[in-house]
Amino acid sequence: MSPYTVIIGLEVHVQLATESKLFCGCSTAFGAAPNTQICPVCLGMPGALPVMNRKAFELSLRTAAAINCQIARFTKWDRKQYYYPDLPKGYQISQYDLPFSHDGWLEISDPKGKFEPKRVGIIRAHLEEDAGKSMHDERAGLADSQIDLNRTGTPLLEIVSQPDMRSPAEAKAFLSELKLLLTYLGVSDCNMQEGSLRVDGNINLHIDTPGGKVATPIVEIKNMNSFRAVERALAYEAERLYEVWQETGQKLGDVPKQTRGWDDAANVTRGQRHKEESSDYRYFPDPDLVPVTVTDAVVEQVLASLGEMPVALRTRLETEFGLSAYDSDVLVNQGRALVDYFLHVATATGDGKLASNWLQQDVLRMLNERNWDIAAFPVTAPALAVLLKKVQAGELITSRAREVLQAMIDTGRSADEVMREKGIEQVDETELVALCQELVAANPKVAEDFKAGKMQAIGSLVGQAKKKNPNVNPGRVRELLIEALGKL
């Protein structure tokens, strides 16, 4: 039993999938040559006027609605002032006291049961602009840092959770679920390598002492560049906080909030500059941007257009198709396109478990092997359904069906075409009976062994049957052999 409870809240920045920036028409495409996607608005030139990107606001509304947030009917943008070389205006356009959404939640669960399903509260989600990038090559011994402002003004959705997570595993689950949701909504590509999804964590401990519960100071952790890094950094920090508390006894409020950066290679967090108090940002309403009002009708429209979210979809796969929580989780986590593929195959065959098994064991394995998206998979859902129906009808045994599927993948042909080419056909029952009788007659030794109670003797006859005709169903052959031997 741990002597403390870990309290974790997350701040997630999501880059919205717009073509152009939040306040100007510069492209948001990743990877362009430095400073080729900037204009007077990005540079904060005097007289430049920012104008809000409609799509960015719409994507924000969709996301907020999907994480069950209240949508504000009146919202505005504020200037958050600080000096940093990657922020040419000297302020970031953000939202302070009237964010466009607040008070939502996201449900998390673990199919392996590492923690109980729970709702993680969302304090707020607001829309702001990104800053540029500064680069410093210490090894080159340069005196200057380079600034690339291409990213300046890219729309970011900041999502702030309640401190509702109680373990690094829960924090990771929250991020995975949020990422999945954002992918389903199509609001972001969520590529962490390209910075489309960035995560900061706030963590402290509630320690049980003889005098009651004690809260330690809160630490903010940055530079976590993968979900795995988030989990490891939080686990490391929880232990470090406990050690610091044992050494110093410092409680919440004794010292200012500290910011620490995660060093993934060294597996440690390191102290960074002290965070300025929020009053130091001197927020005030941005006079360049007018407020935005949202009507009830718009909110209803957004809610109606969301479609089925991952949580609902998992439940549907479990109740309608009889899948286990684990299986529905695997399929839903692959994204909507794969779920649609599953739904088609499961409905056409009327057997969700069969469809799920083939998707997980054959389709997903192949997608991983070849690094394909389901859209690139050469066998369509109707084509796979045709194949599986043959398995259901007993026309094909599973191992042969696998061969057929492989050929369908390699050649792009239908199950029927492949079977014709390979000479795979269902063997007529009378033909099968004749074959078995012939084998029994030609192998008196086997018949003797069988009569002596050696059931395994049949195996060699089944093998011979398969050799004579690869299309035979070994299970049926066995049954017929036993019948024929019994009559002797």
Place this chain on the structure above:
Amino acid sequence: MSLTRQDVEKVALLARLRLSTNELDALTEQLSKVVGYVEQLGELDTEGVAPMAHAVEVTNVFRDDAVQPSLPREQALASAPHHDDACFLVPAVLGD
């Protein structure tokens, strides 16, 4: 309300301004006057008046999500004190 020297020092630090003692004295006095001037607004009775978010009574001004040409890089970098033809150059930014 009058500002203290400490208030002005803090604001100067946030604005990355280095002030001499004389400037600090002069600015403390001048800024106090500015604040005092604005403070006259406090005499008004604003009971029941909703806070104003913007001076213009216009809302929902949007543009379509369409890419427009950016500046040629040469031109974007032209007014920077230092650049290397690709990036702006600034005194070393180390750490975070």
